[in-house]
Amino acid sequence: MNALPTMKSKVDIAIERIKTFCPPEGYHLAFSGGKDSCTIERLSRMAGVPFVAHYGNTTVEPKELRQFIHKYYPEVIWHLPKLSMFQLIVKKGIPPTRRRRFCCEFLKEYLGNGEVVLTGIRHEESSGRANRKMVHPCSKDSTKSFVNPIIDWTSVDVWEFIADENIPYCKLYDEGYKRIGCVMCPLASISNRRMDAQRFPKFYQAYLKAFDKMLKRRIENNKPPTTWHTAQDVMDWWLKNPEPRTPDEQETFGFFTQSMD
Numbered sequence: 001m002n003a004l005p006t007m008k009s010k011v012d013i014a015i016e017r018i019k020t021f022c023p024p025e026g027y028h029l030a031f032s033g034g035k036d037s038c039t040i041e042r043l044s045r046m047a048g049v050p051f052v053a054h055y056g057n058t059t060v061e062p063k064e065l066r067q068f069i070h071k072y073y074p075e076v077i078w079h080l081p082k083l084s085m086f087q088l089i090v091k092k093g094i095p096p097t098r099r100r101r102f103c104c105e106f107l108k109e110y111l112g113n114g115e116v117v118l119t120g121i122r123h124e125e126s127s128g129r130a131n132r133k134m135v136h137p138c139s140k141d142s143t144k145s146f147v148n149p150i151i152d153w154t155s156v157d158v159w160e161f162i163a164d165e166n167i168p169y170c171k172l173y174d175e176g177y178k179r180i181g182c183v184m185c186p187l188a189s190i191s192n193r194r195m196d197a198q199r200f201p202k203f204y205q206a207y208l209k210a211f212d213k214m215l216k217r218r219i220e221n222n223k224p225p226t227t228w229h230t231a232q233d234v235m236d237w238w239l240k241n242p243e244p245r246t247p248d249e250q251e252t253f254g255f256f257t258q259s260m261d
Contacts, residue, residue: 036120
């Protein structure tokens with residue numbers, strides 16, 4: 001029976017992966033301030049490879065996360081999108097959902113074009129990432145590729161490495177958050193999104209204001225009517241992690257699809 005890999009062997013393998021696939025000009029390190037990107041940042045330093053860490057500010061990250069990055073990773077390059085999340089919602093005429101995740105594409109996935117992007121993506125994170133390869137090209141941009149050195153690590157591995165290396169991490173993890181990033185992200189669980197709504201009331205109110213402007217803009221642009229009458233209607237629907245299951249939702253979602261064109 002083969003012995004299970006030790007933490008040291010996992011670290012050694014990750015470092016070797018980083019060295020092996022590093023381009024001459026170095027990596028574009030995708031940095032979010034979360035535990036996985038902090039792990040990748042430290043592993044890259046241990047590997048001794050050239051890299052520049054980039055943070056795509058989506059405009060809806062909690063201040064605790066932004067303050068953490070400023071304090072412990074001052075060398076990270078910040079990128080601001082042309083539109084904030086709230087402006088984007090008004091423009092698109094729909095909140096972002098699991099199926100219509102336009103926010104990620106517009107707010108952060110545009111970074112790293114023409115580069116080799118180093119990430120902390122792991123199989124364990126989601127079903128969508130379970131089949132991700134350790135090295136793969138970008139499906140939307142042929143000039144970009146990804147290297148995911150800790151793709152096969154577990155959360156336990158990440159936290160053990162953070163403890164062993166005494167790596168600072170955002171204090172929101174100590175409040176019970178397992179993943180941190182955009183407040184009320186549609187990819188998060190319903191319970192986490194509702195926890196966000198309570199923990200970050202200013203963001204909750206900002207989303208409501210955006211939904212109100214969105215509804216008014218739909219009327220001004222003569223968009224087909226929806227089943228929503230108020231911003232709170234939109235919020236209540238959105239916090240259910242909506243998918244078009246009922247005939248009414250399917251009809252409404254059809255209007256959304258048209259508005260995305």
